[in-house]
Amino acid sequence: MRCSMYNIGICDDGENICASVENMLLKYAEKKAVQVDVQVWYTGEKLRDYLASGNHLDILFLDIELFKMTGIEVGNYIRNVLDNMGLQIIYISGKASYAMQLFKTQPMDFLVKPIQQEHIDHAMDRALKIIQKRKEKFEFRQGKDYYYLAMGDIVYFESKGKKIRIVTTRDTYEIYGRLRNIVKKLTDDFIMIHQSYVVNKEYVLRYTYEIVELFDGTMLTISKAKRRQVRERILGDE
Numbered sequence: 001m002r003c004s005m006y007n008i009g010i011c012d013d014g015e016n017i018c019a020s021v022e023n024m025l026l027k028y029a030e031k032k033a034v035q036v037d038v039q040v041w042y043t044g045e046k047l048r049d050y051l052a053s054g055n056h057l058d059i060l061f062l063d064i065e066l067f068k069m070t071g072i073e074v075g076n077y078i079r080n081v082l083d084n085m086g087l088q089i090i091y092i093s094g095k096a097s098y099a100m101q102l103f104k105t106q107p108m109d110f111l112v113k114p115i116q117q118e119h120i121d122h123a124m125d126r127a128l129k130i131i132q133k134r135k136e137k138f139e140f141r142q143g144k145d146y147y148y149l150a151m152g153d154i155v156y157f158e159s160k161g162k163k164i165r166i167v168t169t170r171d172t173y174e175i176y177g178r179l180r181n182i183v184k185k186l187t188d189d190f191i192m193i194h195q196s197y198v199v200n201k202e203y204v205l206r207y208t209y210e211i212v213e214l215f216d217g218t219m220l221t222i223s224k225a226k227r228r229q230v231r232e233r234i235l236g237d238e
Contacts, residue, residue, distance in 0.1 A: 006034060006128070007056055011041045011074070012063035012092065017113070018042070021061055021092075024120040031121075034128070044069030048077055057087055059127045061111075064093040075105030085169060085203070085215070086134060086152055088127040106205070106215065130202075133187050140166070140175050147173065151187050155214060157198040191233045194223040207234050 008025060010018050018040045029036040039057075041047040044066045051057070060078075064071040071091060078084050088108040096112050108130065109123045134152025141147070149168060158165040159179040166173040183192055192198045197220045199212055206213040209227060212220050212234075222230050 004035070006036050006058045006131070008036050008038045009041065009047065009050075009057045009060040009062075010038065011044065011047045011060065011066070011071070013042050013066055014063075015042065017063070017092070017115075021115060021120065024115070024117050025124070027117065028121055028124050032124075043067065044071065044074040047074060051078065051082060051084075058131055059088045059090065059124070061090050061092055064091055064095075072105065075107065079105050079215070083169065086131075088130060090123050090127070106202070133189060134202075136187055138166075138185060140173070142173060142175055149173075151189065151200075152202065154190075154200055155203045155216075156200060156218075156220065157182055157190075159196045191230055193226050193230050194221055197221070201234060204234065207231075 010021050010025075012018050012021070022038050022040060025036060025038055028034075039050075041050065045068060047060075047062075048069060062071045062074060066074070071093075075089055075091075078087055078089065085106070089105060090109045090111060091107050092111045092113060092115060094113045108127055111119050111123065134150060136151045137148045138151055138154060139146065139148050149166070153168045153170070155167045155169060157179060158167065162176055163174050164177050164179060164182060166175065179192070179195065179198060183190065183198055186198070189200055189202055190198050191201050193212060199214070199220060203215045204212050205215045207230075209231075210222055212222060212230070214220065
């Protein structure tokens with residue numbers, strides 16, 4: 001593990017739950033020798049205000065059944081208003097029946113109460129792995145300028161003739177090159193779904209036999225030759 005400080009939030013209206021999760025996170029940090037800063041909120045409104053002020057969290061344990069602003073509403077605010085796709089959201093609940101409602105907020109995990117240390121350990125292992133992969137850089141040249149994009153900010157690559165469009169969460173770039181050479185430089189979060197498209201699976205909202213729908217509504221075609229591979233890559237990671 002790198003010696004980074006990870007900012008972790010817990011939002012639950014139960015003080016005992018918050019204290020228990022915080023204690024398990026501190027045990028995890030000690031066991032894994034990682035540094036964590038844990039903050040707690042008891043309402044979705046307080047958490048929303050904290051994030052709206054420009055404060056940063058890496059990982060969020062978020063209760064669904066909050067009194068006023070629900071956990072799902074907070075998740076929608078994070079993804080759609082703040083346009084924050086990097087925060088790893090781990091929902092917690094006393095019920096196991098929220099899968100479809102949570103889908104659009106792209107949570108990293110879903111834990112059902114009562115939460116045990118092994119659940120926290122597994123979720124944190126996954127979250128830290130994803131965070132580190134998101135920080136890896138993709139380097140390219142545009143004219144005389146060199147660019148270094150965080151892999152986690154790249155949504156997809158599109159090949160158009162001799163040019164490749166790099167679509168990120170904020171901007172679009174164009175470079176000359178071949179898609180098959182680009183793929184060799186990417187992390188395993190990227191899937192080649194067509195000879196013209198390479199997609200970051202973290203931004204896939206919906207998958208069918210013929211298309212992937214990205215979080216912003218973009219539809220990209222899966223070629224016949226890639227359908228089995230795409231299915232195995234997407235479903236194999238669930």
